[in-house]
Amino acid sequence: MSLSVQISHRLPGIDLDILFQAPRGVTVLFGRSGSGKTTIVDAVAGLLRPQAGRVAVDDWVLFDTEQGHWLPPHRRRLGYIFQEGRLFPHLTVRQNLSYGRWFAPRGARRENPDHVIEMLGIGHLLDRRPAHLSGGEKQRVAIGRALLASPRLILADEPLAALDEARKAEILPYFERLRDEVSVPILYVTHSAAEVARLATSVVALQDGKVLRQGPASEVLADPSVAPTGVRAVGAVLEVSVAAHHEDGLTELTANGVRLFLPRIPHSVGDTLRIRIPAQEVILSDRKPEGLSALNVLQGTVESVRAGEGPGAIVSVRTPAGTLLARVTRRSVDALALQPGKPCHAVVKTVALAPQDVGGRVAKS
Amino acid sequence: MGWLGPAEIEALRLSLRVSFWATIVSLPLGIFVAYALARWRFPGRQVLNGLVHLPLILPPVVTGYLLLLTFNVQAPVGRVLADLGVVVAFRWTGAALAAGIMAFPLMVRAIRLSIEAVDPKLEQAGATLGASQPFVFVTVTLPMILPGIIAGAILAFAKAMGEFGATITFVSNIPGQTQTLPSAVYAFLQVPGGESAAMRLVIISIVIAMGALLLSEYVGRRAAARVAGT
Numbered sequence: 068m069s070l071s072v073q074i075s076h077r078l079p080g081i082d083l084d085i086l087f088q089a090p091r092g093v094t095v096l097f098g099r100s101g102s103g104k105t106t107i108v109d110a111v112a113g114l115l116r117p118q119a120g121r122v123a124v125d126d127w128v129l130f131d132t133e134q135g136h137w138l139p140p141h142r143r144r145l146g147y148i149f150q151e152g153r154l155f156p157h158l159t160v161r162q163n164l165s166y167g168r169w170f171a172p173r174g175a176r177r178e179n180p181d182h183v184i185e186m187l188g189i190g191h192l193l194d195r196r197p198a199h200l201s202g203g204e205k206q207r208v209a210i211g212r213a214l215l216a217s218p219r220l221i222l223a224d225e226p227l228a229a230l231d232e233a234r235k236a237e238i239l240p241y242f243e244r245l246r247d248e249v250s251v252p253i254l255y256v257t258h259s260a261a262e263v264a265r266l267a268t269s270v271v272a273l274q275d276g277k278v279l280r281q282g283p284a285s286e287v288l289a290d291p292s293v294a295p296t297g298v299r300a301v302g303a304v305l306e307v308s309v310a311a312h313h314e315d316g317l318t319e320l321t322a323n324g325v326r327l328f329l330p331r332i333p334h335s336v337g338d339t340l341r342i343r344i345p346a347q348e349v350i351l352s353d354r355k356p357e358g359l360s361a362l363n364v365l366q367g368t369v370e371s372v373r374a375g376e377g378p379g380a381i382v383s384v385r386t387p388a389g390t391l392l393a394r395v396t397r398r399s400v401d402a403l404a405l406q407p408g409k410p411c412h413a414v415v416k417t418v419a420l421a422p423q424d425v426g427g428r429v430a431k432s
Numbered sequence: 433m434g435w436l437g438p439a440e441i442e443a444l445r446l447s448l449r450v451s452f453w454a455t456i457v458s459l460p461l462g463i464f465v466a467y468a469l470a471r472w473r474f475p476g477r478q479v480l481n482g483l484v485h486l487p488l489i490l491p492p493v494v495t496g497y498l499l500l501l502t503f504n505v506q507a508p509v510g511r512v513l514a515d516l517g518v519v520v521a522f523r524w525t526g527a528a529l530a531a532g533i534m535a536f537p538l539m540v541r542a543i544r545l546s547i548e549a550v551d552p553k554l555e556q557a558g559a560t561l562g563a564s565q566p567f568v569f570v571t572v573t574l575p576m577i578l579p580g581i582i583a584g585a586i587l588a589f590a591k592a593m594g595e596f597g598a599t600i601t602f603v604s605n606i607p608g609q610t611q612t613l614p615s616a617v618y619a620f621l622q623v624p625g626g627e628s629a630a631m632r633l634v635i636i637s638i639v640i641a642m643g644a645l646l647l648s649e650y651v652g653r654r655a656a657a658r659v660a661g662t
Contacts, residue, residue, distance in 0.1 A: 113560075146560075146561075147561075166571070213561075
């Protein structure tokens, strides 16, 4: 299944004009606030009527302004996960979960409630009302409610934005499971590079109502002109597996045979993960560094150098573990004579691998 | 009720009947008007709002006179109704009509406040989960405003019990037919020696009004708590 979106809509302050395809898996709409992300999701959901456009899941058309075709929201078979949960306060968790199920066509009830409840770990909450749930629990119930409507399309509008870091870390794995277990397209709005790195199958980067770039997360995130929060969000995404847990509190990972160390993570040996290495946590050296406290030194060759408008530049380095990105000054680029093809060493500080950048299991594809 | 005379019991029973029917019949319309005023933007919304509130600010005797002009058997509306077998002028049904109209603004205000306290985003969430507009209303809006509806109905009932000016103008003061509690108090005060009967009805009136007010306050607080989800 794939979602095709074409929307033109004029709002005060923003001229939305976008076109993209979202394949199966998570397509992240990525951009700073005001770039039109929520407007797009609301138009797909039918909560907002755009001036022109067409949205379809495969050949099932949700709306087409040219044909004068408009399905009201309740006939679009959606699972919309809102930022603030929007659970019904007068219903118990159990009733909230079954709300969408009442309205799903009988033949289309794919999801097994017991399975979803177990996957989300909300079995002990079923008889409570939303007012007696924590923020993280509410969001898990909201995910379950959307899923049990047996949607043909899942929408999530910054579902983690209202949560603190600990709660985000609690919810993210459920979205990873959703990505890996559910066969419908998931349109996910965020302005967090860490969420993009962990979840995205495909990224649509937006700016001022236009699509800036679309592609796999590793490519889009590596482009400094795309990052909504500036150069800080630039980083490389690597797929690694857990090799061992050491007694000194470190976990050893391997990426294509290259060893990497980071503070102990809860995953078990053998798990496959995605990690994000922010460009500003990577240092480059033109010879093998010695006497450094950093544990991770990767040998590689410079692939490209992109200078920004300021004093900085983003250097991408091909290593056996994958492509890394390093943020260095232009002065260093000159001093080290960094240019494509030049051998160099990338130094990654161990602590740079923050827990929020460590993703869960990656689907075997 | 041995301490009440037959005329007083008659008036009390009539008042209860009039108020009950006035409240029940106007409730669906009250919910609809409150919803329209709270949620829809349409031309003439302010005019509708004004019309609903008019009985609250007009002298009741004016409302009663307007009803008499509209519903007497010679008037077009009254004649059509009379042909259908419905005569309201000088009947208890007329007293119910007058009471219903006088109580309507209070009912609509209470219900409208409770609808405005429901976050439209919850109704949107219901729609995205597959519920059509009527279903969203029944499963999301209605349960959340139910305490507001009950509070509005209680308030309207109490107001109807006390309605005097429009009722006496429209349907007069016929014992057993249109002589409601307030009309009876008025009538007793017009005759020598009627003070004690009037006083008994006054006490009943105070008890009913006070009880309704407390009940409606209580249910209203429950409504606020329910919308907040506790």
